[in-house]
Amino acid sequence: MGQDTLSDNGLPAEFGFIARIFRPLAGNGALDLRDDAAVFMPPAGRELVIAADAMVEGVHFLPDDPSDTVGRKLLRCNLSDLAAMDATPLGYLMTVSMPPERDEAWFAGFASGLVRDQKRFGITLLGGDTTSTSGPLVLSLTVLGHVAPGQALRRSTARVGDxxxxxxxxxxxxxxxxxxxxxxxxxxxxxxxxxxxxxxxxxxxxxxxxxxxxxxxxxxxxxxxxxxxxxxxxxxxxxxxxxxxxxxxxxxxxxxxxxxxxxxxxxxxxxxxxxxxxxxxxxxxxxxxxxxxxxxxxxxxxxxxxDGAGHEMVLARRGWSHVPDRG
Amino acid sequence: MGQDTLSDNGLPAEFGFIARIFRPLAGNGALDLRDDAAVFMPPAGRELVIAADAMVEGVHFLPDDPSDTVGRKLLRCNLSDLAAMDATPLGYLMTVSMPPERDEAWFAGFASGLVRDQKRFGITLLGGDTTSTSGPLVLSLTVLGHVAPGQALRRSTARVGDxxxxxxxxxxxxxxxxxxxxxxxxxxxxxxxxxxxxxxxxxxxxxxxxxxxxxxxxxxxxxxxxxxxxxxxxxxxxxxxxxxxxxxxxxxxxxxxxxxxxxxxxxxxxxxxxxxxxxxxxxxxxxxxxxxxxxxxxxxxxxxxxDGAGHEMVLARRGWSHVPDRG
Missing domain, CATH: 3.90.650.10 (PurM-like C-terminal domain)
Known part of the structure; x- marks a missing residue:
């Protein structure tokens, strides 16, 4: 349950906001974001590849990053997962959990960046959801692609000598x-x-x-x-x-x-x-x-x-974790 | 970027947490959540139906709701979108943005609820992501289903006399x-x-x-x-x-x-x-x-x-909106 606001046209604000910001991103199959779900025919004889990633303001991007880069970063991170499987992108869905103080101009920039990348990568928005949150902006994106059957690259198949x-x-x-x-x-x-x-x-x-x-x-x-x-x-x-x-x-x-x-x-x-x-x-x-x-x-x-002399380097830290230790 | 914690086995905490909590939910195609994306062959000759919804603690569920119901509520809301299109469920992806103070016992309950519903609805987890957030828990779920071509129910096709x-x-x-x-x-x-x-x-x-x-x-x-x-x-x-x-x-x-x-x-x-x-x-x-x-x-x-006498009722409010008015 959320805010109980009605905009001029008698519709809750969510719908006008979605129409202005997100509907222009929607493609075939998305049913104009007007229905409960998107419907599409998958490419015949291809396997589907699907991945989901989330980004949180202050964790994966900075509050003063230009808004047109924020959605694109998440989209591109997900497309990178498709690239890793040697897959061809089909489309994406996105959910946006937004703090109430974020203004529409920010989201207009956000959407304009996505429009650019949709053209660049030949994909469109298939669906999604917007909600409010009392915390930082959270974006979650699911990307769909396709690949020839059995041809998806895996990380588990490296062989000695490669x-x-x-x-x-x-x-x-x-x-x-x-x-x-x-x-x-x-x-x-x-x-x-x-x-x-x-x-x-x-x-x-x-x-x-x-x-x-x-x-x-x-x-x-x-x-x-x-x-x-x-x-x-x-x-x-x-x-x-x-x-x-x-x-x-x-x-x-x-x-x-x-x-x-x-x-x-x-x-x-x-x-x-x-x-x-x-x-x-x-x-x-x-x-x-x-x-x-x-x-x-x-x-x-x-x-x-x-290192250059052939000696093993010991690294203090090997990478990032996005959740705290619960071990 | 997130916390920089390493657990006992030298792997960042995220990986052990995912292995313990989410890997048991993964099905065929999810590649044990060990790869960049899931790969699956869509049912031949069927259209795919796909929808995404997010839920935020304090907005869509309450902090003291039993954790085994929280994931199931989101899953069921998404399955309701498939039901609305007359589609048959295939599987789902989920991203979880969690506050650091939430303990693993909470997530064990969360996952046990999902296991029950996966059995009930004949689906499995295909992929996802976990991140931290300084705000309330945010869950985002994408559900996939299938339907006979052209047979998805729409909301735009009601006819006078129905x-x-x-x-x-x-x-x-x-x-x-x-x-x-x-x-x-x-x-x-x-x-x-x-x-x-x-x-x-x-x-x-x-x-x-x-x-x-x-x-x-x-x-x-x-x-x-x-x-x-x-x-x-x-x-x-x-x-x-x-x-x-x-x-x-x-x-x-x-x-x-x-x-x-x-x-x-x-x-x-x-x-x-x-x-x-x-x-x-x-x-x-x-x-x-x-x-x-x-x-x-x-x-x-x-x-x-x-009303019962045939007079028009005027309702003060017609429904909920999940985002504030930006009109």
């Missing part, structure tokens, strides 16, 4: 958060932008290239640990081969551990058999995405990070 | 909230239970029976208004024909307006051509669900509520 590859550069998101907090320099806002707007690595057609894949969202070393554990293998990476952006390099080598363990990369982490490396490089070049080999899958378990 | 029907009884949820607040008597907790655990009216096979349908979630009169407006018709209902439970009747006739405008019913509202009424009654009897004719679709627009 090379370990990453797309793009690592650490920009973590350093971007520090930049947003004024803890490191970011003269041209490159890092802040990377924190606010990840780039999902869709369309690389990795199904017949990589033996395993996932996206890097909780920190490279932690996510390598997930792949190693789920695949029953060990992984060795070479810290000096991890691709860093010029902006991160300019801050100095003392930030390398932060980059290796920080979250918010939304790059792909791939295990690729040596025989497929040429194909990986061709697919990446076609998409204009850099890919870099940073290590290899070995027999055993766990993740080793080696 | 009878207006509802399932079950109206007003128990709204009165249950008042009972939970100590404002009305509820000696056997029937009303509180109806507020905490709605009963989605799945399986009635209404596709070839009703010309329009929706679920009653925001208050009967308000939802009738949606059906009338989307269908381009008027609706007249007779207040003394609206089915009330014995518990509500015992509270006295002064509560009738609250029942007609209160939310949280999660019954179905149907427009049924007279020629299909026998079929409706047979389908309902087979499912053990009461159905009651409360009015009819007429030419014109808007909703008229008539």
């Amino acid at each position: 090379g370990i590859w990453v797309t793009g550069t690592i650490g920009d998101g973590a350093m971007g958060l520090l930049a947003r907090r004024g803890q490191v320099a970011d003269p041209d806002h490159f890092l802040a932008r990377r924190y606010q707007l990840p780039r999902p690595r869709l369309g690389l057609a990795l199904g017949d290239v990589a033996s395993a894949g996932m996206d890097v969202s909780d920190g490279l070393v932690q996510d390598l640990g997930h792949m190693a554990r789920e695949s029953g293998v060990g992984i060795v990476i070479h810290a000096d081969q991890v691709p860093l952006s010029p902006a991160v390099r300019a801050l100095g080598p003392q930030w390398l551990p932060t980059c290796l363990s920080g979250g918010d990369d939304y790059e792909l982490l791939l295990a690729v058999p040596p025989a497929h490396e040429d194909r990986l490089l061709r697919h990446a070049a076609r998409s204009g995405v850099a890919v870099t080999r940073i290590g290899q899958v070995v027999a055993g378990n766990g993740v080793q990070v080696r | 009878g207006i029907w509802v399932t079950g009884t109206i007003g128990d949820g709204a009165m249950g909230l008042l009972a939970r607040r100590g404002q009305v008597a509820d000696p056997d907790h029937f009303l509180a239970r109806r507020y905490q655990l709605p009963r989605p009216r799945l399986g009635l096979a209404l596709g070839d029976v009703a010309s329009a349908g929706m679920d009653v979630s925001d208050g009967l009169v308000q939802d009738l208004g949606h059906m009338a407006r989307e269908s381009g018709v008027g609706i007249v209902i007779h207040a003394d024909q609206v089915p009330l439970s014995p518990a509500v009747r015992a509270l006295g006739p002064q509560w009738l307006p609250t029942c007609l405008s209160g939310g949280d019913d999660y019954e179905l509202l149907l427009a049924v051509p007279p020629a299909h009424e026998d079929r409706l009654l047979r389908h309902a009897a087979r499912s053990g669900v009461a159905v009651t004719r409360i009015g009819q679709v007429v030419a014109g627009n808007g909703v008229q509520v008539r």
